Amino acid sequence: MKILIADDDPQILRALRITLTAKGYTVITAGDGKRAIAAAIDHSPDLYLLDLGMPNLDGIEVIHAIRGWSQAPILVVSGRAGSVDKVQALDAGADDYVTKPFSIDEFLARIRALARRGAIPAGRPDTGSVQGYDGGAPGQPREHEPTPILELGTVTVDFSARAVVDSAGGTDRHVRLTPTEWKVLELLARNAGRLVTRQTILTHIWGTEHAEDTGYLRLYLSQLRKKLEPDPSNPRFLITAPGMGYRLDVPSPGAR
Structure with a gap:
């Protein structure tokens, strides 16, 4: 799986590149927003890790640009912990948000979860069993396809x-x-x-x-x-x- 990491902090880029490469991922890096978009076009990553506070287009602008052609999962990795920043990023099209500093185990778990979600074809919900509580016996989901x-x-x-x-x-x-x-x-x-x-x-x-x-x-x-x-x-x-x-x-x- 190809992962694009966009962050203007060289130490973060290096640390994440080493960690993810060791886990078997193919990693592409970009140091600002414009380079992130160019790398996205050139490499068509399977997953994006984006900082918000980048020069030459911030993370929100990059999310908007990516969502113009790709539904690949986007994980925002940012030092901004405010709820306003989180809501803005999620509304722009991000799928998840992790605040720096973070636990590497949790970080890798979030990537795995996003990778699983990214495997669902666009526009088609997962048809696996989902249990909703409606008085029925556990393990007997009764879901149906949503009305178009x-x-x-x-x-x-x-x-x-x-x-x-x-x-x-x-x-x-x-x-x-x-x-x-x-x-x-x-x-x-x-x-x-x-x-x-x-x-x-x-x-x-x-x-x-x-x-x-x-x-x-x-x-x-x-x-x-x-x-x-x-x-x-x-x-x-x-x-x-x-x-x-x-x-x-x-x-x-x-x-x-």
Whole structure:
């Protein structure tokens, strides 16, 4: 697997190159944003590790550029620990975020989790078993393929076209979801009307290493509500079951 590392700190580049090469990865490095984009075009990496504070295009601009042609996983590796920076990076299209300094074991686990997710073909959800709690016996998932067109009030979600349009106010406005937001929404849609536990969502999307990282999940659900709900503070569709998980309530056909 080819990994592109973009960071303006030569010591970080060297340390990560040595570590990842020793683990059998092919590593490409870039010292600024422009070189990162050029390397991405030349080498078509399978996974990206990006710093945010780079010269000649910062990390957010690089994420936007990469997402113009690639859905390969992006892991932001940054010294910025603020929630605003994390939300901005995830909204731009990053799949995960790790703050410097970090544990090398956790870092490698995140790469493995992203590599597993990157193996799922674009636009097609993983069809592996996912257990949602709906009163059924454990180990008997009852998920189904999400309805191709989902109507959530004034918002229309087209899973086949990977498009979201909000027609509030009589004007169509295109809403962009990040790759991970699509995965969360698809999982909930395949279990529409039924509770999906936090551990199920975290394990399915982030891997078993993150089954207890509920902070990630709250962040993504908050972002999805801001994009899909008419009143994010009083959600109608993306419902929380406190201490348990989340449920997608789909309105009856024609309901607005």
